[in-house]
Structure formats: C-alpha cells, structure tokens
Amino acid sequence: MISAIFMTTMPAITVNNLTKKFNNFAAVDGISFAVEERECFGLLGPNGAGKTTTINILATLLPLTAGSATVAGFDVCKQKNQVRQSIGIVFQEPALDSRLTGRENLEFHAMMYGIDRLTRQKRIKALLELVELSEKADVLVRNYSGGMKRRLEIARGLIHRPRVLFLDEPTLGLDSQTRRLIWNYIKRLNKESDVTIILTTHYMEEADDFCDRIAIIDHGKIVTMDTPANLKAALGPQASLEDVFIKYTGNTIRNIEEREKIW
Ligand SMILES: Nc1ncnc2c1ncn2[C@@H]1O[C@H](COP(=O)(O)OP(=O)(O)OP(=O)(O)O)[C@@H](O)[C@H]1O
Numbered sequence: 001m002i003s004a005i006f007m008t009t010m011p012a013i014t015v016n017n018l019t020k021k022f023n024n025f026a027a028v029d030g031i032s033f034a035v036e037e038r039e040c041f042g043l044l045g046p047n048g049a050g051k052t053t054t055i056n057i058l059a060t061l062l063p064l065t066a067g068s069a070t071v072a073g074f075d076v077c078k079q080k081n082q083v084r085q086s087i088g089i090v091f092q093e094p095a096l097d098s099r100l101t102g103r104e105n106l107e108f109h110a111m112m113y114g115i116d117r118l119t120r121q122k123r124i125k126a127l128l129e130l131v132e133l134s135e136k137a138d139v140l141v142r143n144y145s146g147g148m149k150r151r152l153e154i155a156r157g158l159i160h161r162p163r164v165l166f167l168d169e170p171t172l173g174l175d176s177q178t179r180r181l182i183w184n185y186i187k188r189l190n191k192e193s194d195v196t197i198i199l200t201t202h203y204m205e206e207a208d209d210f211c212d213r214i215a216i217i218d219h220g221k222i223v224t225m226d227t228p229a230n231l232k233a234a235l236g237p238q239a240s241l242e243d244v245f246i247k248y249t250g251n252t253i254r255n256i257e258e259r260e261k262i263w
Pocket residue numbers: 022027045046047048049050051052053054092255256259
C-alpha cells in the first residue's frame with residue numbers, strides 16, 4: 001500500500017540535447033523531450049526532419065554524436081542490452097523474412113529473445129488473433145499484402161512484451177480501412193497493456209486522434225511540442241493539426257538540398 005502511495009511515474013524515455021551528425025550535417029540537432037510511461041507520443045515532421053534517426057538512436061541501432069538519452073530507465077549508449085530487452089520496434093522499411101511464414105517469423109523473433117516454447121506458442125496464438133492473421137499464419141510472408149505484413153510486424157514487435165514500442169510510419173502506404181484497424185490495435189495496446197508508444201507518421205488526422213502528445217521536428221530541431229488539442233487551440237478554434245504542421249514547418253518540400261549545401 002505504502003509503495004502505491006509513493007509510487008511516482010518514471011519517464012519511459014528521456015532525451016537531452018540529443019545530436020546526430022553525419023559528417024558535418026546535423027540530422028538531429030540538440031533535441032530534448034521526455035515521454036511518460038503509457039503515453040502515446042508522436043514525432044511528426046517533413047521528410048528528412050530527423051525522425052527515423054532519432055528512433056534509431058533510441059533503439060540503440062545508431063550511435064549518438066552528443067547529448068544523452070534513456071529508454072525504460074537505461075542509457076542508450078552504456079546499457080544497450082537492457083534497452084534492447086525493453087523495446088519493440090516496427091521499422092519504416094519492412095524487415096520481415098519473406099521466405100518464412102508469418103508464424104515462423106514470430107517464432108524466430110521470440111527465440112532470439114529466449115522465450116520458452118510454451119510461452120512462445122501462447123503469445124504467438126494471441127498476437128496472431130490480435131492482428132487478425134490467424135488464418136494466414138502458415139502462409140509465406142512473400143504472399144502477404146502490404147497491410148498484412150505491417151500487422152505481422154506489429155505482432156512481432158510485441159512478442160517479448162516490450163515496455164516501449166517504437167513505430168516508424170506504421171501505416172505508410174496502407175488503405176484507409178487497414179490504417180484504421182492498425183491504429184485501433186495501437187490504441188488498444190497502449191491502453192490495455194502498459195506499453196509506452198513513440199511513433200512517427202505523416203497522417204496528421206491519425207496523429208491527432210491517437211497521440212497524447214506530439215513533437216513537431218524540422219531540420220533536426222523540435223519546433224513545438226504539446227497535446228494535439230493545445231497545438232490546435234493555439235492557432236484558432238477551427239485549426240486542424242495539418243494547419244499546425246504547416247505553420248511550423250512551412251510549405252516547401254524538404255529534401256536533401258540542405259545536406260548537399262554542406263557536403
Ligand atoms: N546514414 C546516413 N548517412 C547520411 N545521412 C543520413 C543517414 N541517415 C539519415 N541521413 C540524413 O539525415 C536526415 C534525417 O533523416 P531521417 O531518415 O531521420 O528523416 P525522417 O524524418 O525519418 O524522414 P522521412 O519522413 O522521409 O522518413 C536526412 O537528411 C537524411 O538524408
């Protein structure tokens with residue numbers, strides 16, 4: 001009881017002055033933020049803003065140049081293994097083995113995390129049901145549609161019960177129905193299991209519907225960060241999140257020209 005009274009929530013993610021340079025180009029340029037446990041946090045920004053780079057650093061897949069970050073209380077530089085045990089990740093680029101079936105992909109991933117056979121079977125069954133792939137479990141992934149692959153990747157990201165789940169463009173290129181389905185899973189996961197979610201998306205309406213808080217990142221810097229409601233309200237009673245996005249990031253198409261200026 002006493003512990004319950006004194007229980008404080010520890011941030012699931014802390015990022016302090018995080019910087020990542022590729023040669024002299026700062027893809028991530030001194031960003032700071034914290035994500036609370038069980039929060040669904042959205043990282044929005046134009047192409048090349050630095051979202052995937054940030055996620056890859058937090059997932060220990062890329063070394064940082066300066067600053068610091070913790071995930072689930074572990075330092076991403078000094079405690080890589082603990083961070084890896086605590087996270088699940090769905091990459092922007094599909095990362096399934098298309099020569100295996102859906103079930104085999106999940107099996108393989110669960111084995112990598114040292115999950116015993118019985119637990120594997122139980123979790124795989126439950127997750128296949130969650131993402132509505134039970135009937136396709138024994139079909140080779142090369143014969144899956146894009147939406148089915150995305151759903152399988154989400155299931156795979158959850159198999160070891162991560163405390164923090166990174167979703168980099170989880171619904172990119174999917175039809176509206178599948179996007180809605182996937183967002184509903186994400187929301188359910190976020191509310192029913194204690195997982196903290198950090199995601200990127202280019203779909204403003206979805207970020208608006210599903211994220212508790214949003215950071216808009218541009219040229220490697222956070223340009224604004226708040227709840228979707230506050231971000232919109234600051235602009236006016238009719239403002240959409242798209243309006244907020246355009247206000248902070250402008251209308252020009254982002255590409256590699258800035259990097260080219262430096263290189
Ligand atoms: N390995 C790398 N080497 C050199 N430059 C890189 C590398 N990875 C990313 N960049 C550059 O860093 C910048 C940020 O890229 P990042 O992939 O983080 O953007 P993003 O916000 O995820 O964009 P998108 O919305 O297109 O996915 C871009 O200019 C990109 O070209």
